[in-house]
Amino acid sequence: MPSDALAAHASDLLAMPASSPAVLTAFWFAGDRESAPNVQIAASQFDRASQQWVPPKYVVNRHLMGAQLGSGIRRIGNPVAWLDASGRIHLFVVATGLGGWAAGRILHTVQSSPGQGLAELEFAPLRMLPLSWLWNTSYLVRSAPLPLADGGMVLPVYFELGIKYPVALRFDRTGAFVGMERISQRKHLLQPTLLATSATDWLALHRDNLPNGRIGVSRRTDGGAQWRDADSLPLVNPDAAIAGLSLSPGHHVLVHNASPHSRGLLDLSTSGDGLSWTRAVVLEQGTDADEYSYPSMVWADGHLWVSYTDHRTRIAWQRFALRDGASSAAGASATVLGPAP
Known part of the structure; x- marks a missing residue:
């Protein structure tokens, strides 16, 4: 767990390519509690050499994502990861504006760092998935x-x-x-x-x-x-x-x-x-x-x-x-x- 996190929920496991130093990457949301303002998406990797989980880091912050999108994000949760055909990580995250989870949207983020080692792993927002005429609500991913x-x-x-x-x-x-x-x-x-x-x-x-x-x-x-x-x-x-x-x-x-x-x-x-x-x-x-x-x-x-x-x-x-x-x-x-x- 990140040292400042009191709560964790909704983990997702991603198998990494055989050439990666990590066997898999785990994503989950962590903060004071579910829906807390400080909740972020955390990640850790299981290292092939040491057969241990490396210390976690935050990889998705709602403030940074909102600033890059040009629209506010009130809370985030439920990450789901996928590797595309070129080996790039896509991370789908539940995000809300006004309202609770029933007003959620799905934020599609993409790996923006050159490498996938946890120390350098970063994501950039692509867009909110266009799923509904009503501001893309209320669709969630799990x-x-x-x-x-x-x-x-x-x-x-x-x-x-x-x-x-x-x-x-x-x-x-x-x-x-x-x-x-x-x-x-x-x-x-x-x-x-x-x-x-x-x-x-x-x-x-x-x-x-x-x-x-x-x-x-x-x-x-x-x-x-x-x-x-x-x-x-x-x-x-x-x-x-x-x-x-x-x-x-x-x-x-x-x-x-x-x-x-x-x-x-x-x-x-x-x-x-x-x-x-x-x-x-x-x-x-x-x-x-x-x-x-x-x-x-x-x-x-x-x-x-x-x-x-x-x-x-x-x-x-x-x-x-x-x-x-x-x-x-x-x-x-x-x-x-x-x-x-």
């Missing part, structure tokens, strides 16, 4: 993008002004915004996470805002141009963020809060089809008063990495190996996981 074969990606975002629904944004290989489409017609789903179940079929799994909610499901099959809602998973969702990752077709992992009315239990589950899930690891097991939330996952350096908020005061992380002797994610069993050395 989950990792789904990479595409052409080098572009699909960024899952969500609308939450009054009603809530998930949206998919498409970007080309350079990071240029191409277009958007609504994922679900339901009005209580948000914070989608995307899984590629085959070369042509995708699943979107959603946080459910309803009491006694279950993880929501939308499907896009056979390369079709339209998303369709499907039956929710039997997995409970206490109005909490989830994180999903496709290691390969037939091998998917999901981190989710597994207690009906609390974020005190955090599970890592596995699936072959993205619809039937089996608990593989209990990441955290506390009381109803505890909070382990807003997970992120990435495959990097031959391991599965997981990060999440620990009681809103720090970011926790765990690293796992696939225990069937496979040397890569593509050949690994999604049901056998163990702590990495």
Whole structure:
């Protein structure tokens, strides 16, 4: 944690190129508390040589970003990172003007430093994404993008002004915004996470805002141009963020809060089809008063990495190996996981 930060939330993990001295970069927001005026986006990197996290630094400041954009930013949160086809880091950040998170916009920033080492890493604002006629509100970002074969990606975002629904944004290989489409017609789903179940079929799994909610499901099959809602998973969702990752077709992992009315239990589950899930690891097991939330996952350096908020005061992380002797994610069993050395 930065030395002056009392709170932390909403981490995001980015796998770095094999040539980088860092295995991965972690981003999160830190400050006195969520929505505090001094909240900034912090970052740290896991060094390949030392196998340690380097001391963090702030990489996005709302005052500096607002000055460069020419418009004020009242608060920031929820960073999500992506590497474009040229290896440049794009960082998408929730930003607000007047109003709370329901009036959020998505700030698209791009790496402005020549290198990606943490000491020199800097970002410059590109623009607020043009998603709504009403000053681009109320769209927010939370989950990792789904990479595409052409080098572009699909960024899952969500609308939450009054009603809530998930949206998919498409970007080309350079990071240029191409277009958007609504994922679900339901009005209580948000914070989608995307899984590629085959070369042509995708699943979107959603946080459910309803009491006694279950993880929501939308499907896009056979390369079709339209998303369709499907039956929710039997997995409970206490109005909490989830994180999903496709290691390969037939091998998917999901981190989710597994207690009906609390974020005190955090599970890592596995699936072959993205619809039937089996608990593989209990990441955290506390009381109803505890909070382990807003997970992120990435495959990097031959391991599965997981990060999440620990009681809103720090970011926790765990690293796992696939225990069937496979040397890569593509050949690994999604049901056998163990702590990495």
